Amino acid sequence: MVTFPNAKINIGLNIVGKRPDGFHNLESCFYPVGWADALEILPQTDWHHQVVSFTSSGLSIPGNQDSNLCLKAYRLLAEDFALPPVSIHLLKAVPIGAGLGGGSADAAFTIKALNQLFSLDISTENQQKYARSLGSDCAFFIENKPMYCFGKGDQFEETSLRLTGKWILLVNPGLHISTAEAYSGITPRVPTQDLRELLQKPIGQWRDFVKNDFEESLFKNHSVLPQIKAKIYDLGAQYASMSGSGSTVYGIFDHEPDPANNFQNSTVWKGELN
């Protein structure tokens, strides 16, 4: 089976408080985008095949293969189900440590693929429970549709926000910002305006109201980030922001953008939103 674990963007991201478990409570709208890895999971009938093998190609993934989130997801399900041996191959295309949730998507799509491949009959809710234990934004990718998220980013409320047909431009300057590092630069605060209400305003007004709390500290330390954001607005974006804990900056357009030579040394992706 081949599936395509896609990235997400954060539209608005408020870090509202620190939790007793050391994590932070946040409020954000998570929106799926088309930039994706390719994940192949093949059942192995060969009796001497090891229980699970993992290989990857494309972008190189930091850390050893054994800690890959796809393997972690397999092993997690194997605690509760008699899973047949499989070989997993991941073609990594979504930048890593980029605020796009790429690793979390791989984990969630592994859970979904194993569930389907072996007819495990795990409910959506229980798939989300498994995903939650692998990463805070992992559960989002089980349903993989626009959601207002809160708690650790692992609790959801339906949103009517749809940007179908709009264009998105994603610019990743290759700066690896670890999520833990980004959170350490934040002073949490409860926002004065409810993000759900702000997102009901016309998209052209979001610029003044819809904020990503990580921008303040990270833009100070990494000047390339505000430069990219300004260029995206220059290209005619209706709204631009950094996604998650960075370093990807995105723009939403009502037409196909032409990034031309504006973003040398960055990886650029564009596509239509669903």
Ligand SMILES: C[C@@](CO)(OP(=O)(O)O)[C@H](O)COP(=O)(O)OP(=O)(O)OC[C@H]1O[C@@H](n2ccc(N)nc2=O)[C@H](O)[C@@H]1O
């Ligand atoms: C910032 C966000 C916003 O969407 O996205 P990304 O930038 O990673 O895409 C998420 O909160 C990232 O979630 P995720 O990447 O799954 O985080 P995890 O692996 O669970 O945690 C990594 C580290 O980030 C910090 N962390 C994470 C989530 C959270 N709600 N509070 C935290 O303080 C903790 O220090 C934790 O050890």
Ligand SMILES: Nc1ncnc2c1ncn2[C@@H]1O[C@H](COP(=O)(O)OP(=O)(O)O)[C@@H](O)[C@H]1O
């Ligand atoms: N399949 C995977 N894809 C990307 N990163 C992975 C994967 N498996 C494990 N990781 C680890 O997760 C880290 C990326 O997590 P994070 O900083 O939250 O980035 P992202 O924004 O891509 O979710 C990497 O440093 C890497 O060591």
